[in-house]
Amino acid sequence: MITYRCVVNYNETKRKRFLQEGAKVVSIKDVAKEAGVAISTVSKVLNNYPNVSEDTKLRVMEVVKRLGFVPNTVAATLSSKNSGRVALLIKLNVETQAIDEIDMQYISGAISKARELQLDVITIFFSMVENMTLDEMTRYFVSQSIKGIIIYGMSKEDKVLRQLIENDTFKTVVIDVPYISTTTSCVSVNQAKAQYDVAKKTIKENNCRKVLYIAGTRDGYVTDARLEGIRQLKEELGLQVLIRNGNFSELQARNITLKYGKNKDCVVCASDLMAIGAMKALIDMDIFRPVCGFDGIVLMGYVGKQMNTVRQNFAAISSRAVEEMQKLLDGEEGIRVTMPHELVRLKYEEIIR
Amino acid sequence: MITYRCVVNYNETKRKRFLQEGAKVVSIKDVAKEAGVAISTVSKVLNNYPNVSEDTKLRVMEVVKRLGFVPNTVAATLSSKNSGRVALLIKLNVETQAIDEIDMQYISGAISKARELQLDVITIFFSMVENMTLDEMTRYFVSQSIKGIIIYGMSKEDKVLRQLIENDTFKTVVIDVPYISTTTSCVSVNQAKAQYDVAKKTIKENNCRKVLYIAGTRDGYVTDARLEGIRQLKEELGLQVLIRNGNFSELQARNITLKYGKNKDCVVCASDLMAIGAMKALIDMDIFRPVCGFDGIVLMGYVGKQMNTVRQNFAAISSRAVEEMQKLLDGEEGIRVTMPHELVRLKYEEIIR
């Protein structure tokens, strides 16, 4: 029996369309009936269970295709202990929209892969869960049937998140945080190596000895790793390195450069935005010093001067993170995944479309 | 009775934490039991039903708070005909990450408001549903329990989407598309007026007569509206206007400017990216012409020359779209919402953080 919902402006056109397209949403029940099997059998076919004869499998699939049946995700997650949703937890940099590009790549990379793997993902921002206690956060995620969380932009100060990760209630994949456990994987480029590479290239190309290194925030996980890369390079080449914290701020990098840039041979920055700030400062000071950045954002192509930088494929990183999440949800243990990076110079002529 | 899941490395620490925090997720059933009422009563309290005595209401709320109960969204959407999820359908510009900023603002604006309104939203990209027929798309959304769709970046060529909107199967809110119906609302700034305003300001400031107008794509809804603004201005001021389609491409705008810029007094562009392309072309041509853009993206602050542009508050637009969606889901009819815009000049010094 079909139940008709209360329709107000009910006219012939609508009625026709209604009957034509069939208002009834086909469910697993319909498929079962049409194929002459039990609901459970259809479910088994759809979820690739063993112990289903090739014959009925084919018959069911035929009906599924013919009726255009698409299983209801919501019902599945409610019912199943295995399937659940994955949350993308993203720290949005409200200050600088110039790097929204990065988060957007993260999001699209994750969502695309999630669709491929039939994973249900929802996007959440740090601001929505900050100030929550561990309990509150846990309950919040549980109430959303979230089984796994992928975390972008986490810093050492995010204590509750740290607990969440260690707590094993959810499977977690962290980006750029050097932590793994049975339930936590980590995906990242080799930060130290990348920083080492880009700095070395810049320094070699310009025969530098005195280096100004503008680091990120003190509580950033990547900051340490990148500093380590610089330390190695310093020892290897016997450099003289002045280190200052720019906190990933373009403005602070600018000011640091205005203050120390003159007596240095080059400026190595832990982010593109800071590199841009440094470069603009040097232009204002009317002196030239090679500058290099980190990330490979498009903005680098718009500032006039070319700079070396590290290009990270954020979409690929995020895509991989989703794959790792799938593995964790399947019961595998957490691993550390190192993604490749490349050195580039972004030129306006090559960026423009 | 509590069921213990199979735990492998079971040790004392974990056990302690386990018992302490309570592995059992509190459900509406627990609340009901604890408060000494029926499940339905709890549900009624939570959903603000009338006909619940103030007394039991208080008692239930107390328990809810004490147990830290958070209703399960998934179960709710599965159960109720009213509550459902909302999809953000976004056209990602894969070519130019420079404007990811806009989509990011859309996403964060929507998600924040959705959380406020307790709406479950999921993000979807055009690429994931393109090539689908209306039926396929419908089934896809239905299978996700999606009741409403907010569409960003739709063009006239998206025929299936057009059908989807007219089809009334889902509630829809379109951004920048002049279409409303009982089930469709539209949110947008006044495109014509905004284009008129920014062009007029630029033209007046520089006493221009011969204008090069670089429009967007032929199949873009905003393109027509913005052209209309230019036409009005042309008549009002008796301008001589050459119109060319730049298709929102920085490169095309550059080439158009290289070709026609010299004989014009100024270049009015239908987007910031095109304005930047035009400006860079003029610099290469070593001539000065005032240029104005549209959108107010951060990149405008990085190109050296200041330009007038229209700032749209994308987050606010998106936030409003979610509000309108809520109304549609509540049974209200679609309306047209016009959001405010402002004229700005983006200066590097003011953008930098």
Place this chain on the structure above:
DNA sequence: TTGTATGCGTTATCAG
């Protein structure tokens, strides 16, 4: 005003 019972569309268990 409150409680009972049924359904939402799946998955999972277990008997056949």
Place this chain on the structure above:
DNA sequence: CTGATAACGCATACAA
């Protein structure tokens, strides 16, 4: 290999 049937957590029509 297949089929009943009980969950999953909540909403809601209807009975009390």
